[in-house]
Amino acid sequence: METFKKNNRNIILTLVVIVLAIIFVFVFSFQRSKDEEDSNLGEQLNSTDSLENAEILPVNLTAVHQGVNSANYQEYYFDPFDSGEPSTSSHLQLANIRKSQILLDNNSQIVPDISLQYLEPSKAESEQGIEKYSDGINIYKLKAPKEVNDQVCGEFGVYKNNKLLFSDLMCSSPLGNVIDWRIVNGKLALTYNKECEVGCNTEIYYDGKFISKEYQVKNPRYIFGFGGKIGFITSENIKEAEKTKIGINSKDRIYWNGNYITPFFDTIQTTSCCSSTGELLPAVFENGTLLFFAERDNKKYLTEVKLYY
Secondary structure, eight states: OHHHHHHHHHHHHHHHHHHHHHHHHHHHHHHHHHHHHHHHHHHHHHOTTTTSSGGGOSSOHHHHHTTOOOSSEEEEEEOTTTTSSOOOOHHHHHHHHHHHOOOTTTTOOBOOOEEOEEEOOOHHHHHTTEEEEEOSSOEEEEEOOSOOOTTSEEEEEEEETTEEEEEEEEEOOTTOSEEEEEEETTEEEEEEEEEEESEEEEEEEETTEEHHHHHTOSSOEEEEEETTEEEEEEEOOHHHHHHTTSOTTOOEEEEETTEEOSOOBSEEOOOOTTOSSOOOOOEEBTTSEEEEEEEETTEEEEEEEEOOO
């Protein structure tokens, strides 16, 4: 009988050891698979080509397009009446948010914007409808057409050191014909109005190309650069937004290096018009984070998204 009990104990112990071995092998294999997956993701995050192929994007774009917060995308909602007094200053709201949490930019520095300096034209240039700007090295001129249509639109010419870069239809608005002159990745970039009826369509000229045609996007504006790559804001009109079933007022989103990396917003702030302090404009931080101020469904958001390159 003792021998029988001893044999049973040995069998049970053997079975326990076998089961534990199977569990160990399963756990080890699963962890190894997860580590390889994490390693591959890390390689994608550090790869300079990671955003060039939509199938190996480091950011979960499905989640981002739905406005889902993650390690790569954050929306910080704020109520301008939280303090009891209305405050629409995005700078103030950003400062308040920073007091309670660390943002994706991790308190790194903003990459400085390089805007062109306005130069006073001569009397003769003024009579010819010429505006002048400089990047400190080159002189850029915008020459108005002799005639404009009922929408105050006409064929404007843009010159670099008196050599024509391009000419295109431009329309006047409260912000001017050219909305934004700047240097991005060492190259001239300018945003201008086109076809102003109900509001104005926009176009960006950059590196000898028209962005709407080059990337097949609508109404690009506010171009920015990081790591030698570019991004900008695009706008869809209401009918197009309805077709996407996003919402009747939704139209603005961020396009970066070949992909949309944000959900739709009713508007993304790109001008400091009508603000005594100037609203927060899209800014790129040294750690590769884009911060911008936007509105959706009458709610205000400070939003951050990681730019990988």
